Amino acid sequence: MSLTELRSPAGSALLTLAAGLVDGDQLKAVEALRATGAGAELAGEALTQATLRAKAVAKFGPDAGQMFFTRAGLEQATRLTVADRRAARLAAAGVRTIADLGCGIGADARAFARAGITVYAVEADPGTAEIAAANTAGLPVTVEHRDAQSVDLTAFDAVFCDPARRAGNRRVFDPRSYSPPWDFIESLTRRPAVIKLGPGIDHALLPGTAEAEWVSVGGEVVEAALWCDRLAEVPRRATVLPGDTGRSSGRGDGTPGGAAQLTGGGTREAEVGPTRAFVYDPDGAVIRSHLVAELADTLGANIADPTIAYLYADEVRATRFARAYRIDLVLPFSLKRLRSTLRERGVGRLTIKKRGSALEPESLRKQLRLDGPNEATVILTRVAGAPVTLLCQPADVS
Incomplete structure (x- = not known):
């Protein structure tokens, strides 16, 4: 990469022009850059940097427009x-x-x-x-x-x-x-x-x-x-x-x-108990850090299977460490029964979450053949080792 050239006033102007071309045809973008007098190699480098800067906004915000990148970097x-x-x-x-x-x-x-x-x-x-x-x-x-x-x-x-x-x-x-x-x-x-x-x-x-x-x-x-x-x-x-x-x-x-x-400490196990009125889906950082038991303490919650990190509680509390759902129905897993239940409730838009289930959400969605005006969330998991389906709605914690 010719960083010296790209950091020059002419290079900066080339990068500014390239930033407006990254969403279009790449061949035409290079031609437009070369029309400024830039060589093919420099034009390609400018377009690459502009493309990487656009992707980098998600990580760096406005700073991305002044930085230089490699793809791996x-x-x-x-x-x-x-x-x-x-x-x-x-x-x-x-x-x-x-x-x-x-x-x-x-x-x-x-x-x-x-x-x-x-x-x-x-x-x-x-x-x-x-x-x-x-x-x-x-x-x-x-x-x-x-x-x-x-x-x-x-x-x-x-x-x-x-x-x-x-x-x-x-x-x-x-x-x-x-x-x-x-x-x-x-x-x-x-x-x-x-x-x-x-x-x-x-x-x-x-x-x-x-x-x-x-x-x-x-x-x-x-x-x-x-x-x-x-x-x-x-x-x-x-x-x-x-x-x-x-x-x-x-x-x-x-x-x-x-x-x-x-x-x-990251060494404790959460208390095992039954499913309750609400289920919490802990943030991945909580699960990775082995702090599910500590989160359960703050929420007055328990797990329902010793190997699954969903938390269950009788009341919902505001937390940044988990998403909460109100449980409407707990069913032993059965594709036929789940399809029937969703049809009875007119569910056409379904969010599928899972933990401890081998089922693939998109494959299940096709088999359910959803139709209707309503929306719901299904959680595929295990309770005391048995596969279950939780029919839920996002909980209001305002």
């Missing part, structure tokens, strides 16, 4: 709201300098710097390091093309590591295949460090001395993070953020629009 980059919250927590903990190991396109380095932290960032891929330097220009950030394991960490208040979890075009799920490798990552847990991980990380791999946090944005679990040494505050934390790209106002206190946080 955009996919792994931390969302703006998550990066800002992490940086605010580190600054509140007294971190003034940080080593960013595997900085990627520089998303977290930008957030750290904006929070008043001086950043030394390294990236093993030279092209990505160049992009990170461009994305952090004007901020107290130094970016070098360098192997993360070669950095002397003793000069920094804290370390941030976001190991690469891709091999070529494939995602890597085995931590032993991360870059830098898992044994190096484990060594970081013995110092003040934050380590970003995939949300599916095996709890058995997590050191008992670290805080493990799972973060969801707009209902999607986007990452796990280890907070190590003096940065650890609790064993487990679930953090729920709204699904916008505006900056968070810091650590959050659970009020509407901010961050909601649930903490605990």
Whole structure:
């Protein structure tokens, strides 16, 4: 990529023109860009960047229009709201300098710097390091093309590591295949460090001395993070953020629009009991962090099967950690009976949710042959090991 050319006044004008062409025919877009006098390669690069910037708005909001990306770098980059919250927590903990190991396109380095932290960032891929330097220009950030394991960490208040979890075009799920490798990552847990991980990380791999946090944005679990040494505050934390790209106002206190946080040990099991008037579907961050029992305590709820994370309660309470539904009917699963019940109720629009069921929602929807003016939610699950269907409506918690 010719970053120098794209960052020049002429390149900026080319990127502005490309931004208005990304939704049209790609061949015509390149021709329009070349008509400005740009060569074929530069025109293609401008269109690629404009396309990536459009996709990046979901993660970075208006900032995306001033940043540079690679496809893999955009996919792994931390969302703006998550990066800002992490940086605010580190600054509140007294971190003034940080080593960013595997900085990627520089998303977290930008957030750290904006929070008043001086950043030394390294990236093993030279092209990505160049992009990170461009994305952090004007901020107290130094970016070098360098192997993360070669950095002397003793000069920094804290370390941030976001190991690469891709091999070529494939995602890597085995931590032993991360870059830098898992044994190096484990060594970081013995110092003040934050380590970003995939949300599916095996709890058995997590050191008992670290805080493990799972973060969801707009209902999607986007990452796990280890907070190590003096940065650890609790064993487990679930953090729920709204699904916008505006900056968070810091650590959050659970009020509407901010961050909601649930903490605990992550080792308890929720009480098992019957289905009741309402069912809660916990946020994925709560489930991943093994804090379902802690959420059940706040809601006066129980589970109805020891392996299923739906919570049941006699009354509904407002919560950011779960969606609530009023249960109208509980049926042993039977396709024939479910079809008949939905027809009797005139249900033509159906939301299908499941946990603990092998049925595929779209296949079931076709078999139900829905018709009617009404709407309902069906939850396919198990109660005491038996497959059941819950016919529900979203609960009013206003």
